[in-house]
Amino acid sequence: MMIPTTLRPPIDHAPPTSIDQRRPDEARLPAAAHPSAISMRGFNSWYGDHQVLHALDLEIATRQVCAFIGPSGCGKSTLLRWINRMNDTIPGARAAGTLSLHGIDLLDRSLDVVDLRRRVGMVFQKPNPFPKSIFDNVAFGPRLHRVYARTDLEELVEQSLRASALWDEVKDRLDSSALGLSGGQQQRLCIARAVAIGPEMLLMDEPCSALDPRSTASIEQLIRELRASYTIVIVTHNMQQASRVSDSTAFFYEGRLIESGATDLLFTNPKNRQTEDYVTGRFG
């Protein structure tokens, strides 16, 4: 089968649509009715000779929040970074098996990773706004993808900042440096920056671990709102957070997927002993 190297037309072919109204008539469906966004079969990954992920089989449903939980070093961040191929930047990282996004092979060497990352946004552990103005941070992605008209950019920036619940706090100082924002605001700015390129999926790598409780609460609220429009995968160390924000949860331990399923079931009625020990806080 020919694998398309361009996943979809550049963004200027599809004029900026309102994030809130993108899928206006679609109600949230029960988990079983959601088709898979991400599907992996027998997925393995290595850093050099060290195998970090072993034979993973997992489906991640479209427009749901999926939480990856597990102790440090269990490979959950590594897995996340394969979904948008950020591991390409790490020398010696390689993977085998099947990992696909809506049927597109993500491990294909000829895959256009620039285009993939336009579809799959990412938010990092530590807020990493660029040393530019708030406006330029959000407009960075659209400009990369050739949206230059000032009115289009202004519209996109406002929509993205509204979507990340930051607009009211920053609308009067869009031209001031993003580095003047608080940690929680910076992280919401990073979410706005990811949302501005119109992705269908958001990857969040412990997005609240560098934030205070109040900022954490606002980000969690935001995640619950964003799942109407995006498939979200969140890596977290915080079990309460996983239970608060996610629809499904996958528990990893030492590079293996121990258990996955609907979050309420996994937390209240885990099938596996290790899962039970972890979610009840007995180790990890």
Add this chain to the structure above:
Amino acid sequence: MIAAAARTAAEIAQRGTPCSLLVRRRFEGSIRAVLWLLTCLSVVTTAAIIVVLAVETYRFFTAQGHPEISVWSFFSGTEWSPLLGAQPLFGVLPLVAGTLLVTTIAGVVALPMGLMTAVYLSEYAPPRRRVALKAALEVLAGVPTVVYGFFAVTFITPMLLQPLSSSFGTYSAMSAGIAVGIMILPIVCSLCEDALRAVPQSLRDGAYALGSTKFDVSAKVVVPAALSGIVAAFLLALTRAIGETMIVALAAGGLAHMTADPSSQVQTMTAYMVQIFLGDAPAAGIEYKSSYAVAFTLFLITFALTWIGAIVLRRYREEYE
């Protein structure tokens, strides 16, 4: 057993403390005194140099029997002929123009090339190649400048410039400027590379995750984020080029005149000082004293450049940190 060990440790600590505290305080005190003296020494040395320059410059301007010399005529005069003719003329602008011409050529050669080399080394080069190239640049930085002067006269002029245009003589501002550019290239490159590598990896990751190519990451995130360091590198390199002496003394010629023509001979401020101190100008003569005035002018220019650099840096830092 643990209790016993703790008791022993406590005893040793008790026994040791009073003595070692005294020794430690004396040692710290003497270290502090030595460091303070050394700091004073370097500050006093710098101040002494400035004082000597200023005093000798004052003597030049107030020299007996030279009513034509004034601060105004010195800084605004466009004729510099201290050794020839019945009436020596001391207008420093031709020397300043010569210095600026050579420095501009050096900057055009070295700044873009140095920055681009630094971007390659920092963002593109595989680690092993980076190490090898950096070592090569360090060799370039260790070459004595007199060698660059020879290189300009024996290679750049006859092999590069004269085939291009017949207007190039043995000595030219272009030849000297290119050689000075090559000399400051390692400074530009290595300081820019330090600035680029100091940009946190998280910013690069953030840019890649938005669908940036390597070029996008380098040009739109890393270089802007490192701008303050890059500006500092440029200014330091230019200051170095302005003060460079040996290359221009060998390759730029000795004709002090106002020109922007890179193929003509020029004399820089530094080259003039070499000419006076190595030539047979008598130590009491006015032309000998004039070199102090030139040196003081040079000092003012480099001082101003450093000062402007500090202002620029502070402004960028407010914006980017």
